[in-house]
Amino acid sequence: MIVAQSSASRIAAHAVLLTGAITMVFPFLWMLLASATPQSEIFxxxxxxxxxxxxxxxNYGTALTAIPLLRFMMNGLIVCLAILVLQIVIAIPCGYALAKLSFPGRPLLLSAVLLGLLVPVQIPTVPIYIAVAKSGLLDSYAALILPWIISVFAIFMFRQFFVTFPNEVLDAARLDGFSELSIAWRIMLPAAWPAVASFSxxxxxxxxxxxxWPLVVTTNPDMMTPSLGIAYFRQSGEGAGQVGALMAGGVLVTAPLVAVFLFMQKHFIRGLVLGRH
Incomplete structure (x- = not known):
């Protein structure tokens, strides 16, 4: 009886998971098929x-020629990589300090980081936009990158990962003459690659x-990022009513994200597991 109930529970759980997976995958499958279907036959x-x-x-020819889609994707690559590198450069020392160093005000700073996680990104939009506009940085990579280089989520995530690191290793490094920054970059960072992959x-x-944010600070098509470029294509004369071409653009924009996740999924899962304590 117990074995039968256990088997029924597993079957029910797998059925629920399979239903959820099909529900989530179906829109992407439809987008992929529609991107290769003639416009007159999609509906x-x-x-x-x-x-x-x-x-x-x-459809793919229209998506690549009607708008500078490759330019949009190159902008997205530059912006995402620049933001990621700067976020890690700032978050690693901050997370290390909050996890392993004792100094006045550390609990207050940690509380501030936790409170920062609760603030929606839309809240500081107006003052940041005014600062960017006053600095003459609209329609530039700086406007797309600089507001995001400090990530409280990254600081908290690395702090949680570093808390589990053995203090004995750090004490040995200090005895060998390592500075705190050297410890952060030469010891903690190599050990934190799973967390880096997850955050990336x-x-x-x-x-x-x-x-x-790109919609707020960008009006020049040459500076648009992938999502804004797809929205621009949908509203432009070339893209109006071109559902197949729009789906083809969506496939091209989504494919790099799928490739990144498939390439890093093992490290992603390991980083989440190790950083949960």
Whole structure:
């Protein structure tokens, strides 16, 4: 009886998970099929579009020529990598200090980091925009990058990871003459690669898909990021009503994120597990 109930529970759990997976994957499957389906046949009445080679050539050709999609993706790559590198450069020493150093005000600073996690990104938009505009940085990489170089999420995540690191190793490094910054970069950072991989996925996905801030500080099409570029294509004359081409653009913009996650998924899961304590 107990074995039968256990088997039934597992089957029910797998059924729920499978249903959820199909529900989440179906929109991406539809987008992929529609991106290779002729425009006149996308809404032909069938549940799933029927792709053809001619439809794929037409839709992907339109997506790549009607707008500078490759330029948008290059902008996204530059912005995401610059933000990620600067976030890690700032967050590693901060997380190390909060985890392993004793100094006055450390609990207060940690509380401030936790409070920062509760603040929506839209709250400081107006003062940051005014500062960017007054500095003459609108429609520039600086406007897209600088407001995001300090990540309280990264600081807290690395702090949680560093807390579990053995203090004996740090004491031995200090006896060998290592400075605190040397310990942070030469000892803690190599040990924190799983956490770095986990945070990298969070950061890249968030800023690659970000539509809100680029929409605020960017009007020049040459400076648009992928999400804003797709929205620009949808509203432009070339993209109006071109559902197949729009889906092709969506596939091209989404593919790098899928590749990054598949490449780093093992480190991503390990980083989440090790940093939960």
């Amino acid at each position: 032909s009445g069938s549940l799933l579009p029927v792709p053809t080679i001619a439809g794929a050539v037409q 996925i969070f950061s890249i996905v968030a800023h690659w898909n970000d539509l809100y």
